[in-house]
Structure formats: structure tokens, C-alpha cells
Amino acid sequence: MRTSSTIRTRVTVKRTTRAAAALAAGALALSLTACGGDDDKGDDSGDKGGGTKQPGASVTLPKLDGESLSVAAVWTGTEQKNFKQVLTEFEKRTGAKVTFVPAQDPIINFLGSKIAGGAPPDVAMLPQPGAIKQAVDKGWAKPLGAEATKELGENYSQGWQDIGKVGGKQYGVYYKAANKSLIWYNARVFENAGAAEPKTWDELLNTAQMVYDSGVTPFSVGGADGWTLTDWFENVYLSQAGPEKYDQLAQHKIKWTDPSVKEALTTLAEIWGKKDFVAGGASGALQTEFPASVTQTFTGGDQPKAGMVYEGDFAQVNIGETKAKVGTDAKVFPFPAVGDTAPVVSGGDAAVILKDSKAAQALATWLASPDAAAIQAKLGGFLSPNKSIDSSVYPNEVQKKIADALIAAGDDFRFDMSDQAPQAFGGTPGKGEWKTLQDFLKNPKDVAGAQAKLEADAAAAYGG
DSSP states (O other), X not given: OOSSSOTTOOOOOOOOHHHHHHHHHHHHTGGGSOOXXXXXXXXXXXXXXXXXXXXXXXXXXXXXXXXXXXXXXXXXXHHHHHHHHHHHHHHHHHOOEEEEEEOOSSHHHHHHHHHHTTOOOSEEEESOHHHHHHHHHTTOOBOOOHHHHHHHHHHSOHHHHHTTEETTEEOEEEEEEEEOOEEEEEHHHHHHHTOOOOSBHHHHHHHHHHHHHTTSOSEEOOTTSHHHHHHHHHHHHHHHHOHHHHHHHHXXXXXXXSHHHHHHHHHHHHHHTOGGGBTTHHHHHTTOOHHHHHHTTSOSTTOOSOSEEEOOTTHHHHHTTSSOOBTTTEEEEEOOBSSSSOOOOEEEEEEEESSOOXXXXXXXXXXXXXXXXXXXXXXXXXXXXXXXXXXXXXXXXXXXXXXXXXHHTTTOOOOOHHHHSOHHHHXXXXXXXXXXXXXXXXXXXXXXXXXXXXXXXXXXXXXX
16 A cells, blocks of 8 residues: 555455445445544553543543654655644644654565664554564564553454454554445546446446447556555455355465466456556556556546546545546446455554553554544545544545445454465565566466466465
8 A cells, every 4th residue: 555545555354245235335325426651451641640631532642741752654645644644633632742754565674674773663554464463473563551452442343453453462553444345437437438337247347348449448457566456356356255265265274276266367357358458458557556547547538548446445545636526527336246245345554562652552542542533534535443433524425435334344344365464475565466466467368377376475475
């Protein structure tokens, strides 16, 4: 998720039959609506240390005059700018000074170099459950204290709390989430093509052909960022192979040479392998970063470079960089059902403490509060798993419905497969799953070769 949008915002949460149906139903309505330290010792330092709760605030924070801390994240552009507003409010309420530290992908490697140099950030926003576990295993991460844990318990479903735990201890606050089972489309292109929103994969292929016949390339693919390709695969695989197989592959209990993987890759090739269906063909897609894949879909009048682009709700940040209006010019439909049930995927970033202190614990408490989430929610391009925020704060009906659907899913979700994997396989540019799927985009006829490479890399990363 790396650019001005929540690019790798990943925790890719996939709900099973019951929740998927509810989420899909909610998402189907989207395009119809126009837009308008302490460890767990029960420390009560938030109150005993001069903590205050401002009028209208939901959270009590300590006074931290003279304290300073740093927060590292891979966010850039608008996403970074909006998050800084959240940090500024924390500064106003506590008196602390917070510095944002721009990080590079993979963030675990970035943090490793900072720690080796003796200058780790106080808090890091980690985009993968696997990264949280790595930080714990390396002895970098510190458990959340009583106040942060309490705030988390009041505002998050048990499932969202559990994904921030390692060995039964709470380490992460999932501040940011994303629904990543959405396809955004240029409403004018669809109107000119006489196309309707598809509900199944076959209907998607038919819609793509109609868009192509109207003179516009159907899909924009941000292939320069390998994570977008893993998301394509995961949506197809979850819907086609089902949640049980998905769980097995995520844990490497079945191999990537399994027939279910072959079937998913073969299905993906129905789009990726048709050069006229992808803007710029494979070579063009592999040179297109995620932000450009979105903006080129909503610029160019009647002749944009593509009619559709797949990715999460955070694409709204990039759409906002064009003249297109979400809900009117830019509409969205759920990723179509490839199998019996449409997939539903979500992503997220968790705040993890690396240098334990009263200030770091207070920041974690703040990020677990609805007060913090509401600030960024109002700015757009942001989705919170915090169930205590009023969804009316979201800037348009599209985002509001996506947020309501996420909360309605409760605990019934699954993680992004690549985010569960060791980072060497599922989260490193130029390596593992990212690189192999980029190679597959270039040569989608080589299904067996892609499977063999994926399995070899997975076996090495998972340790056999």
C-alpha cells in the first residue's frame, strides 16, 4: 500500500458465507448512491498521572508536556498528510510533540536498520500480521498497557483485537482497515458501452468485452506494485476454492502446486492474458504504479486509458486527485463471484509500540479511540474497524456504506493470504509472491511455471 493511498493497507480480511453475503449486499448498493510503557499490570496512569478527558472527548489521555515521540509508517502524500492531522490533535490534547518518520517497504527491514543504529521509532504502523509477529519474535515490539488494551476492548470486535495479538498478548491496534473486494469504474464509460454492473466472473468478462467494443480498454492494472496482483489472486482464489482451501494455502498446509491454485491462475489469465483487456498490455501494466492505475481510469473524458480498476476503498484518495466525483463519475461494485460466493477482502495497518513509555502507550490509546479515527474518516480515503465511530462522519455515502458493511461483518473474517505469510514470500518487492505474479502477468500462459516458483519460494519462506 505505498503511495498517497493506503496502498498496502493490508490485513486483507475475507469474510465467509454469512458475512460475505451481508457485505456484498451492502457494497452492491454503493454505486447506486451519489456521493454527497506499561505492560499488562493494570496501570491506571491515564488517571493518576494527571490524565484529562476534554469536553466531548471519548478518551482520557495523560498530560505529556515536554515529551516527544516518533511514529513510522510507509504512508506518503495525502494519506500521510491526513494521518498527521490525527497526530496534531494528539499533541493538542496531551502537550506531547510527535514526529512522523517516513518508512520504506518492507517496513520490517526499515525498522531493523533503525534499531541496529540505535534509533528506533517509538511507534510503527505495521501493514501485516506477519510483520507484527516478526517484530515480537525479534524482541522489538512491546505489549500494550492497560489503558490502550481497555480502549481497544471497548471499540473493537474480538476478531480485530485478536489479529493484533501474538502468543496471547496484545501488541497491535488496528487503526486502519480497507475493503479490498471492490472494482471501481468510470460511469461515463459504462454508460457509453451500455454496460451494467456484473455480479459474476462471466458477467465481468462480458462487461469487459462491451467496454472494449465501445473503444475503451477495460482494465487498468497497477502491476508495478506486486501487492495489487496478490489481491487479484486472493479474491479469485477465495471465491473459487472456498474458505477452507484458502486457510490451508494461507498456512502452507497445501502446496502452491495444488490444482486449486492452477484453477485460480487460469481464471486470472482470462483477463491478464488478453492484452487488449489491460491498459498498455502486460508491459504497460508492469510500469504502472497503483496511484496511476486509478487516476488514468478517471481522466481523459470519453477516452480514459481504462474503464475499470480493481482495488480497495482507499482508491478514493487517488480518485480525489482527479475531477471525478465518487458516487457520480466514479462508481463501484463488489468483486464478482467466481465460485458460489463473492469474495470479501479487507486490509489494515496496526500501531505497534517499539519503545515503551507513557507517551507511546498514550498514543496507542489515542489511536484505539473513536476520536482519532473520526478525524481521518472525515477526510476520506480511510476506513476504520473501530465500531464506536459514527459512520455519518465519512464524507460520502459510498464510504459510509463500505464502513457500515465492515463493522457489520463483526468477527467473521479472514486475513489476506500474503499478509499472513512470512514477509520474504508475501510482502517484499521483487521477491516471492509479488515477483512471481508480476512474471505471470507478463506470461499468463505459464501456469505450471508460476505454481512451481510460488511453491519453491513459499517452501523456503515457511521453512520447508
